[in-house]
Amino acid sequence: LPPESATYKVATTINRNPAVHRAGTRIEASWTFTSARTEAPATLPVSTVRFLPRLALDSTVPAGGKQTFPVV
Numbered sequence: 001l002p003p004e005s006a007t008y009k010v011a012t013t014i015n016r017n018p019a020v021h022r023a024g025t026r027i028e029a030s031w032t033f034t035s036a037r038t039e040a041p042a043t044l045p046v047s048t049v050r051f052l053p054r055l056a057l058d059s060t061v062p063a064g065g066k067q068t069f070p071v072v
Contacts, residue, residue, distance in 0.1 A: 005036040010046075023059035 011030035018025045031046055053061065053069035061067055 001035055001037045003037045005034060007032060007034050021059075023055075 009030055009032045011028070013026065013028045016025050016027070029048065033044060035044060049071055051069050051071050053067055055061060
């Protein structure tokens, strides 16, 4: 990293085969953080949110209903 503090963004995208993944064919994630050069190696924290809804085998839920799910 450059010696001065700066804002960085790491982004990733995955496109999945719609014949296999009909309900979710594209996933995007990005992390924005501020950092600067350090004297020693440093770990940058990265967190994600994952949720686990109860879905049918075809990754669907009935329309018009309320859905609740845990965030892990």
